[in-house]
Amino acid sequence: MKVLIIDDEKLLVKGLKKSLEQEGFQVSAAYDGEEGLKIFETNGFDLVILDLMLPKIDGISVCRRIRQMGDTPVIMLTAKDSDVDKILGLELGADDYMTKPFNTRELIARMRAILRRVEKQENKEKETVYTSGDLEVNPNYRVVKKTDREVELTPKEFDILELLIRNKGRVFSREEIFTLVWQEPCLDTRTIDVHIKNLREKLRDHGKESPMIQTKWGVGYYFRRD
Structure with missing residues (x-):
């Protein structure tokens, strides 16, 4: 030491x-x-x-x-x-x-x-691994698995997913997500919408009745509580 x-x-x-x-x-x-x-x-x-x-x-x-x-x-x-x-x-x-x-x-x-x-x-x-159904997110190794198959995410997609799943149920505005992930003031909230759309598609989480990443209309996004 x-x-x-x-x-x-x-x-x-x-x-x-x-x-x-x-x-x-x-x-x-x-x-x-x-x-x-x-x-x-x-x-x-x-x-x-x-x-x-x-x-x-x-x-x-x-x-x-x-x-x-x-x-x-x-x-x-x-x-x-x-x-x-x-x-x-x-x-x-x-x-x-x-x-x-x-x-x-x-x-x-x-x-x-x-x-x-x-x-x-x-x-x-x-040792912390965040889970939801068949989804596993390992922040230490930056690995995401869905039904035991690894999902390829970009660094920013992973950071957004980790932020949301680590704080299940908490709604983050687009500005908050941008500031916390990019570590700089938010210039374009549409960037977050695009990343969330890509995440949902990669996690096969698009169009379901109760997707893992949910939208709070007029506010932002949050990860569904199990």
Whole structure:
């Protein structure tokens, strides 16, 4: 497991780095927020230990930036011991919070607990297969099967189908589908209509009394609840 420590207290970092390496972790260190973000952005890490008070870029801003880039677990460190700081840290997306001085063994125990939880969640997500009747949608492998035969979809067709089947019964407007799938403002809602038409044909879901992908007239589309 690769860990990044971002803290300007060099003696603390030196001691913590040694302890973590003895536990089998690969450890990188940065001593200000700017350096920490550069190292984080150019390397993959399993967990970040982040001080709240940092030179150049403070820990709050660093945590926000890490959250924008993904779900890497963050444990925040601070010299302040107050509920306000704790709530602030957790609301920013930190997974845990420790006040200095802290017990290294406790920190390691919390790290392992977070990493176990993340691994469990990742395994659960990998195992998720969405089904409806004889239709199977596997997001991890991006495979769609109908009556045990693979259905060839374009990347965008798959993304639309996954969005709808993952949220069965929820109606999405054409604008919402476009924004969520294309990750940009909707310029032409007719694009969604064409993709839905193609999906229905490929899934042999066209013209049935109760198709899997249903239309909410004047609103948008949704995947039928089983």
